[in-house]
Amino acid sequence: MSAESELLEKIRELSMPVRIMHICGTHERTISRYGLRDVLPEEIEVLSGPGCPVCVTPEEEIDRAIALAESGIIITSFGDMMRVPGSNGSLMDARSRGCDVRMVYSIDDAFAIANKEPESKVVFFAIGFETTAPTNAAAILRNPPENFSLLLSHKLTIPAVAELIKEIEVDAFIAPGHVCTIIGVHPFQQFAEQGFPIVAAGFEAVDVLLSIVMILEQMNGSGKYSAENAYPRAVRDEGNVRAQEMMYQVFEVTDSQWRGLGTINGSGLKMKPEFAKYDAAVIYEDLLNEKMRDYSYEKSASSLCRCAEILKGKEKPDNCPLFAKKCTPSTPVGSCMVSQEGMCYNWYRYRGAD
Numbered sequence: 001m002s003a004e005s006e007l008l009e010k011i012r013e014l015s016m017p018v019r020i021m022h023i024c025g026t027h028e029r030t031i032s033r034y035g036l037r038d039v040l041p042e043e044i045e046v047l048s049g050p051g052c053p054v055c056v057t058p059e060e061e062i063d064r065a066i067a068l069a070e071s072g073i074i075i076t077s078f079g080d081m082m083r084v085p086g087s088n089g090s091l092m093d094a095r096s097r098g099c100d101v102r103m104v105y106s107i108d109d110a111f112a113i114a115n116k117e118p119e120s121k122v123v124f125f126a127i128g129f130e131t132t133a134p135t136n137a138a139a140i141l142r143n144p145p146e147n148f149s150l151l152l153s154h155k156l157t158i159p160a161v162a163e164l165i166k167e168i169e170v171d172a173f174i175a176p177g178h179v180c181t182i183i184g185v186h187p188f189q190q191f192a193e194q195g196f197p198i199v200a201a202g203f204e205a206v207d208v209l210l211s212i213v214m215i216l217e218q219m220n221g222s223g224k225y226s227a228e229n230a231y232p233r234a235v236r237d238e239g240n241v242r243a244q245e246m247m248y249q250v251f252e253v254t255d256s257q258w259r260g261l262g263t264i265n266g267s268g269l270k271m272k273p274e275f276a277k278y279d280a281a282v283i284y285e286d287l288l289n290e291k292m293r294d295y296s297y298e299k300s301a302s303s304l305c306r307c308a309e310i311l312k313g314k315e316k317p318d319n320c321p322l323f324a325k326k327c328t329p330s331t332p333v334g335s336c337m338v339s340q341e342g343m344c345y346n347w348y349r350y351r352g353a354d
C-alpha cells in the first residue's frame with residue numbers, strides 16, 4: 001500500500017466534520033493537482049486562505065508600480081505579478097503602452113539591469129511573504145547600485161491569520177511550509193492556544209495528507225492543541241534565525257493593505273530609515289503622491305470579481321459569475337486567476353469550467 005493510501009485510510013479512521021484552511025498557494029497547487037479534495041471524506045473541507053503572494057497584492061500597490069513606470073522608471077517584477085490587474089490594468093498593460101516594465105527571475109536580475117544601465121532608474125517590485133523578504137533584505141545589505149530601489153509590498157502571515165480567525169468559520173490550519181522555513185512553527189502556537197490545531201506541511205501530496213492526519217489526531221485527542229511540524233526535513237521549530245535577523249535589520253513592521261482583507265495592523269514591512277536611499281516610496285514620494293491622485297478605487301470595488309471572498313475561504317471560484325467566461329488564465333480579471341498559486345487558476349486548470 002502506498003504512503004498516500006495509508007494516510008487516507010488513517011484520515012478515514014479519524015474523520016470528523018472539520019474545516020481546515022491552508023494559507024499557501026503552493027499547498028493549493030498540490031491539493032488541486034492531486035485532486036485531494038475529491039479523495040477526502042466529504043465531512044473534511046479544505047479551504048484556501050490568503051497564501052498566494054500575487055493574489056493578496058492590492059490594486060493600489062500595483063497602481064503605484066504602474067505610476068512609476070509611466071514616469072520613465074524601469075520597473076522590474078516577477079512574471080506573474082506583471083499580469084495582475086490594478087485598478088486600471090496591469091504592469092503588462094503598461095508595458096504594451098510603451099512603459100519599460102521588465103520581467104526578472106530574482107532581485108539579482110534587477111541589480112544587473114541597474115548596473116548595466118547606470119543612467120536609468122530601476123525599481124524592483126518586492127512582493128511576497130516572509131519567504132521572499134529575507135532575500136530582498138540580503139540584497140539591500142550588499143550595497144545595491146545608487147540607481148536601484150525597492151517598491152515594497154511584503155506581507156506577514158501571522159497578523160493575517162490573527163485577523164482571519166475573527167471573521168471566518170474554520171477549525172484548523174495547515175501552516176505554510178515555505179514561510180515556516182523562515183519564521184518556524186513557534187509563532188503559530190498562539191492560534192493553537194486559541195483552539196485551532198495547526199500543522200506545518202510540505203508540498204507533496206503525502207505531506208499535505210500527513211498534516212491532515214496530525215490535525216485530526218489532535219482533534220480526536222485530549223482537546224489540548226499545539227502547532228506541530230509535519231515538514232521537519234525543511235522546517236525547524238525556531239525557523240531560520242539568520243534570515244529573520246537580516247529581514248529585521250533592513251525592514252520594520254508596518255500596517256499593510258491586502259487584497260480582499262483590507263488593511264491589517266502590523267502585517268507588512270517597510271524600509272528602515274537608514275536604508276531610505278533604496279526605498280522607492282521615499283525616493284519617489286512626491287511623484288507618487290501626484291500620480292496617485294488620478295486613481296479611483298470605486299470602479300474596481302464594484303467589480304463582479306469574488307477574489308475578496310475566495311481569499312478568505314468564503315467562496316469557491318465556480319460561484320463567481322466571471323469564472324471561465326470573462327475570466328480565464330489567459331484573460332484574468334482578478335488576481336486569483338493569474339498565478340499557479342491562485343485558487344481560481346487551480347480550479348480552472350484542474351477542475352475545469354463545469
Ligand code: SF4
Nearest residue numbers: 305306320327334344
Ligand atoms: Fe476574480 Fe476571476 Fe476568480 Fe472570478 S474567477 S473571483 S473574476 S479571479
